[in-house]
Amino acid sequence: MSEYWSDRFAREGMIWGDQPSPTALRAREWFVEQGVQSVLVPGAGYGRNTKVFSSDFVTYGIELSGAALELAAEWDSKTQFTEGSALERQLDFRVDAVYCYDVLHLFLAEERRSLITASLEQLRPGGLLYFTSFSDEDPNNGCGRQLEQGTYEYKEGKYAHFFSDADLRTHFAGTEIIGTEVWEETLHSLQGESHKYILREIRARKK
Numbered sequence: 001m002s003e004y005w006s007d008r009f010a011r012e013g014m015i016w017g018d019q020p021s022p023t024a025l026r027a028r029e030w031f032v033e034q035g036v037q038s039v040l041v042p043g044a045g046y047g048r049n050t051k052v053f054s055s056d057f058v059t060y061g062i063e064l065s066g067a068a069l070e071l072a073a074e075w076d077s078k079t080q081f082t083e084g085s086a087l088e089r090q091l092d093f094r095v096d097a098v099y100c101y102d103v104l105h106l107f108l109a110e111e112r113r114s115l116i117t118a119s120l121e122q123l124r125p126g127g128l129l130y131f132t133s134f135s136d137e138d139p140n141n142g143c144g145r146q147l148e149q150g151t152y153e154y155k156e157g158k159y160a161h162f163f164s165d166a167d168l169r170t171h172f173a174g175t176e177i178i179g180t181e182v183w184e185e186t187l188h189s190l191q192g193e194s195h196k197y198i199l200r201e202i203r204a205r206k207k
Contacts, residue, residue: 018075021185023201024049027099027130028056030203038095040122042086042115043103044068047076053099054078060095062086087114089121097128102199104171105133105161109148112161116171120206127206129175135182135200136162163200175204 031039031053039053044061046068053059059079063069069081084090086103098119104112119129134140140154141162150167153159163171165180180202188194 018048019188020049020052021101021132023101023130023132023183023185023199024052024099027097028052030130031097031099031128032056034097034128036096036128039097039099040091040095040119041079042098042100042119043106044072044079044081046071047079047081049099049101050079050081051076057096060091062090087111087118089118091122094122094124095127096124097130098123100129100131102132102134104131105163107161108151109161112171120175123206125206129172129204129206130201131172131204132183132199132201133168134160134162135198136164136167137182137200138162138198165200168200168202172202172204174207176207178203178205 036057038058041050041053041059041061044050044063047061050059050061054076055078061072061079061081062084063072063081064085066083069083072081082090100119104115107115123129136150141152143152143154145153147153147159150163151159151161168180169177180200183199183201184196185199186194186196
């Protein structure tokens with residue numbers, strides 16, 4: 001996994017362009033309303049979304065790819081980035097909110113649980129969670145070889161888990177789930193290419 005992403009970032013640079021996900025803007029609005037002061041972004045990439053938060057909050061990013069972090073240091077100098085796995089606790093303190101964009105679906109079941117557990121360990125009691133992931137309504141769901149229930153190798157060497165609403169809620173059992181929604185999002189590369197995905201988001205509060 002780490003080698004795949006490091007190679008892509010080194011080869012393609014800002015893979016998904018320089019504009020943030022609309023979900024990051026929605027999360028920022030929610031965090032402001034809730035009086036958040038600090039935000040953690042696991043799987044921060046090159047800072048496309050962290051930059052949305054670092055203008056308003058003390059922001060921390062966790063990223064495994066050194067190539068992505070080199071880009072992030074230039075793109076978003078306000079965020080404090082840590083090189084390491086989002087599946088493990090990296091901060092020795094707790095933040096007010098966690099925003100995790102399209103990382104959860106990249107893993108098999110055991111690692112998905114590790115990502116959520118690590119995020120909760122770095123979140124204060126009463127803190128907020130905003131996660132996005134592939135929805136089971138996305139056209140790629142069911143394509144290719146099935147690795148686990150709901151998880152498919154939809155492209156050669158690339159797999160993802162596609163979440164139903166019930167499945168996503170089950171993953172966050174033990175938190176106070178505030179709500180879930182489905183969104184269609186279009187990613188635009190700097191080369192002018194675009195691709196549509198159907199995402200499912202969850203908002204929750206740590207008990």
